[in-house]
Amino acid sequence: MLPDIDVVTRDDLMRLITRYRLKPVKRLSQHFVVDPAVIRDIVEHVPSGSRVLEVGTGIGILTYYLARVASQVITIEIDGRLVRIAEHVLGGLSNVSVIQGDALRVPWPNTDVVVSNVPYSITSPLIMRIIKEGVPRALLTIQREVANRLASEPGGDDYGRLSIITQCNYSVGILSTYAPDSFYPSPEVYSSLVIMTKKEPCYRDMRILESVTNLLFRHRNRVLRWVLSKYLGPNAVNAVINAGIDVNARVRQLGINELVRIADSLRPFINHYGNH
Incomplete structure (x- = not known):
């Protein structure tokens, strides 16, 4: 069992990762959250009692804290090695289901919120899947540059197709930005936490x-x-x-x-x- 969210430290999270001798797979863009501030920021925006779909379980650290506020967490992880660790970390939590599979391909359950510390390699396809599924809310930690594209206004350097298709369907806000050492291993870029809230689409087709x-x-x-x-x-x-x-x-x-x-x-x- 992990410490409460108010008292958990970076050292607690790093010890858990070290215990399982994790070697992240570069091909899968694996970076695990080790900054409790990131977890607190995400969990704070998950409505109490909601149904959560998490993309990228990792070893289940964020999943554990989501399960404390959600009525149900369904979490999808492509790496079977991580699934086995997560099932151990999450053992005893009756409101969590871990699915091994590709989150871009497996069917999604009916859900209130999608949460993901997004593997950078699937950022755009995941956002497009969220839009097509019509998920009411999404909380995503993504590259700062992509977050800026999502929220960009016309005329801006970052304004483009992703900005338009996303903003046509969702209100987009950037909640916070984190240094690379908030994750293990540290990526080469800063990350931002983005909230997407569904609205009436701007166009029917x-x-x-x-x-x-x-x-x-x-x-x-x-x-x-x-x-x-x-x-x-x-x-x-x-x-x-x-x-x-x-x-x-x-x-x-x-x-x-x-x-x-x-x-x-x-x-x-x-x-x-x-x-x-």
């Missing part, structure tokens, strides 16, 4: 919005007219002008509401373009 943003953000610094002419032709330019959009704006300056209007006006062209 995500396939079209994804296709349009994929097309436009190939040339994010070009003016809209140039990109449309290159890929879709003059009729598409006219359709966007008729929707009241300034086609002389640069792609990276377009806000989500403008992109929604562009997506609507380009629907017939995108369907045709996709068939080629």
Whole structure:
């Protein structure tokens, strides 16, 4: 049994990792939380009695503290070696289920919150899965640079497809940022804790919005007219002008509401373009 969340120390967590002689697998981007502040920040934003899906169990440290506030924790871990350790660490907790598998592929249960100290290699696919599943809330520790992309405003250096698709479906906030030594082994970058809260989607057809943003953000610094002419032709330019959009704006300056209007006006062209 681990110490209470209010008193647990970094040394407590490092001792647990050392006891199991863990050698993290680089290919799986394994970095374990060893800073109690990270755990406290996450747990504080998990509503009491909620159903939690955790992606990446590790050895079960975060899982243990989630189980203290959640009614149920289902946690998915791809590494069988870690699953065996986690089952030992979590032994006796009746509200925890550990699943061995790839969290991007296995079916997800109905859940209130997704929590993950995200393996960096799966950050974007995991965020897209959260959006497609329509999870009400997500708490993710991710690379600071990716967190900045998620929360970025139009015109910003970090603004792009991931910002738009995420903000179309979720309110995004950056809760805190952590130094590399908050994790073991220390990654080469800072990490941020992001909260995503589901909202009414900005657009009904995500396939079209994804296709349009994929097309436009190939040339994010070009003016809209140039990109449309290159890929879709003059009729598409006219359709966007008729929707009241300034086609002389640069792609990276377009806000989500403008992109929604562009997506609507380009629907017939995108369907045709996709068939080629």
